[in-house]
Amino acid sequence: MSTPLEGPDHGGLATLDRELEELIREENIEPGDHERFSHYVKKDKILESAITGKPVRALCGKKWTPGRDPEKFPVCPTCKEIYESLAK
Numbered sequence: 001m002s003t004p005l006e007g008p009d010h011g012g013l014a015t016l017d018r019e020l021e022e023l024i025r026e027e028n029i030e031p032g033d034h035e036r037f038s039h040y041v042k043k044d045k046i047l048e049s050a051i052t053g054k055p056v057r058a059l060c061g062k063k064w065t066p067g068r069d070p071e072k073f074p075v076c077p078t079c080k081e082i083y084e085s086l087a088k
Contacts, residue, residue: 038070038072038076039060039076039079040083049065049066050066059076059078060076
């Protein structure tokens with residue numbers, strides 16, 4: 001069974017960018033807040049990053065090279081909200 005992130009494109013990155021900007025305005029997310037969370041990223045992108053060292057982009061828009069244990073941090077509320085909206 002696939003997750004919404006593994007399925008067909010649900011509006012593309014432009015749609016996610018607009019939704020992200022709106023969520024950030026609504027939630028008053030401060031600079032650096034994204035560093036305190038684990039983020040949702042497509043599985044194939046995490047594998048690609050592990051092999052190539054290229055950064056990944058989370059649903060919330062954060063771009064970084066994964067290197068820490070995501071189990072040690074709470075889930076990013078913005079990523080979670082976007083993921084749940086895609087599941088509908």
